[in-house]
Amino acid sequence: MANEQANDRYEALSRKLLEGTITQEEREELAQWLNDDDGQVLDLPADFVASREAHEARMWKNIAKATQPRTLQRRIRVISAAAAVLLVAVVGYKYLLPSSPTPATQLLANDHLPAGNKAVLTLGNGEEVVLDNMALGSHLDQAVKEDSGRLTYLYASADVAQINSLSTPRGGRFNVTLPDGTNVWLNAASKLTFPTVFNGKERIVELQGQAYFDVTQDANRPFKVKVGTVNVHVLGTSFDIMAYPDEQQIKTTLVTGSVQVQSAKEHTLLHPAQQAVADVTAGTLTVQPANLDKTLAWKNGLFIFNNADLASIVREISRWYDVEFINLAGDSKELYGGSISRKKNLSDVLQLLSAYGSHQFKVEGRKVTILPK
Incomplete structure (x- = not known):
């Protein structure tokens, strides 16, 4: 119960940092909790933070249940500078660690503002x-x-x-x-x-x-x-x-x-x-x-994905940014979990999805093509 309360506490602080409502005292508390394995305090960019244990526990509770060996429950490092509490993709029951995302220069060339x-x-x-x-x-x-x-x-x-x-x-x-x-x-x-x-x-x-x-x-x-x-x-x-x-x-x-x-x-x-x-x-x-x-994430200014497949994510993103997705990569079994600010441009969201999944994205006008990596 103590661990669950702690996870809830730091997830709440993560959201406050993401939304810009965190106090300096809360920021210092969150920074101390996010110390890396060597005891060095991590930098906390103004628009990004990850609540590792809370989201990792949630992912495994919903996806792995009791079927996955506990030895595979590795810690997920904070490695993305995009505006997300945590975003990971799961294929079957295996975490996909970040790979090369779609180049930012390509996405920025045809970027779109949020709703x-x-x-x-x-x-x-x-x-x-x-x-x-x-x-x-x-x-x-x-x-x-x-x-x-x-x-x-x-x-x-x-x-x-x-x-x-x-x-x-x-x-x-x-x-x-x-x-x-x-x-x-x-x-x-x-x-x-x-x-x-x-x-x-x-x-x-x-x-x-x-x-x-x-x-x-x-x-x-x-x-x-x-x-x-x-x-x-x-x-x-x-x-x-x-x-x-x-x-x-x-x-x-x-x-x-x-x-x-x-x-x-x-x-x-x-x-x-x-x-x-x-x-x-x-x-x-x-x-x-x-x-x-x-x-209520949409009303509170967030995308929150809880074991969401790419198809459902695409429908939500397309409405928010007024874009049309064309899927040339075929069906995907990846599931995503995490939180992204809805105030971010489309390029930020696509780059993060690309980093944690197995797809590239190409933006041409109001059309976004999903490509395999």
Whole structure:
């Protein structure tokens, strides 16, 4: 138990260093823990740190289970200067130590910035407003763009509600406060449809893509999110829904409160730190423990991969950087684990993946080709 608490402590400090919120005292504590085998304190670049034991233990717990000889559990050295807590690739049950990554000069020649505060608001009359072009403090009918960049709808008592939709492009994200005070954070390539006034006995919105909801409590008017064939019913709570068209599953993850998730054939009640997984093809609905750090990583400014295959990583990266991947390397059995800042450019992420995996990446415009090394 003591070791687990220590791992959690230093992983938390690692994240604070990555996010730039670490204090000088915490920085010194983390540096002391990361002493190398000769007792020499490692340098800690402002945007990189590795929590070795915590992530190594997690990798082996999830991948090796009880089937891999303990003698293979070697320590992983801190050897990458990219912005990651730790990123390793696993083929079968063998760690791939870093090899020659894709040359940085090649990646930088066609680099791409991370997702920014971008969205398009479609009004009830069909008019489209590009929100990233609106000046802070600008008013738009019942909404105002605050200094934080958030679009906030003002409470209105009108009898007739207009239906608005807020869409983020690939390479965009946005935050909106709905007329009832509910806060919604939209991930890249997502769309939220909602009324300008919540009339009736329910507050109903529709979602495509991914969003985090912090719902204002109103016992007389439950909040409902429609996601394809799945409905999520809540009163006042916070949760995440991931439902991209190119994903096989619709995942609802509860952070606080309680929600009821209903598919075409089944329904279930979620408790905090649980995740409902609706399989789009099979029509099944299952409940599993949630990894809140991983689920909320996008909202907290991180990519977190937990035994993720390259295909799923590519889908997430493509939405965030608005690029298209072309795979010329064939299927890969590699699994990746670790954390990378979403504030980094595409070249940083690709170079790290290349260093710890068995692929090279070639960037031409908005197309990224995956090549074998």
